[in-house]
Amino acid sequence: MADDSNFDIEETRKAIELLIEAVAKEIKPGVLEVKLAASTLRDLLEDPNPRAFDLALRAFNAIDPDIRKRIGMNAQAQAMMYRTKTGKSVSLFALPPAKPEKPQATGFLQALNLGAHRAPATKSNSPRKPKA
Numbered sequence: 001m002a003d004d005s006n007f008d009i010e011e012t013r014k015a016i017e018l019l020i021e022a023v024a025k026e027i028k029p030g031v032l033e034v035k036l037a038a039s040t041l042r043d044l045l046e047d048p049n050p051r052a053f054d055l056a057l058r059a060f061n062a063i064d065p066d067i068r069k070r071i072g073m074n075a076q077a078q079a080m081m082y083r084t085k086t087g088k089s090v091s092l093f094a095l096p097p098a099k100p101e102k103p104q105a106t107g108f109l110q111a112l113n114l115g116a117h118r119a120p121a122t123k124s125n126s127p128r129k130p131k132a
Contacts, residue, residue: 014090016045018082022075023060026067033062 023038040056060068079090 011088011090012048013045014082014088015079016041018078018090019071019075020045021078022071025074026063026071031067033059033064034067037063 020038020041023034023041026034027038028034037056037059040052040059044052044056063071083089
């Protein structure tokens with residue numbers, strides 16, 4: 001069994017709150033991965049459990065590496081400001097290193113991301129209705 005004697009619930013909650021704030025600053029129209037990460041982090045804060053942690057981690061890792069790096073830097077800056085203001089330090093979770101190549105969105109997220117960029121349906125590109 002893991003030793004939880006050094007586990008500080010309040011510090012962990014504050015770290016998640018700072019990460020949520022940093023993620024929220026990166027939310028842009030059409031970038032669903034960032035919105036999903038913010039949502040799963042809020043869910044983790046409300047109900048910390050292994051499944052919520054796994055979902056938040058997966059959502060965060062789906063974000064573009066450059067955006068993840070900005071989020072990490074922003075969260076670190078917020079943690080330093082928090083320490084200056086309160087005298088309490090907050091250890092942020094280690095962020096995964098940026099991947100050299102941009103990961104491809106999942107089929108579902110790719111379809112949602114591309115949906116706003118598609119031409120309106122016309123007779124030539126609209127799905128055919130099955131004949132009765």
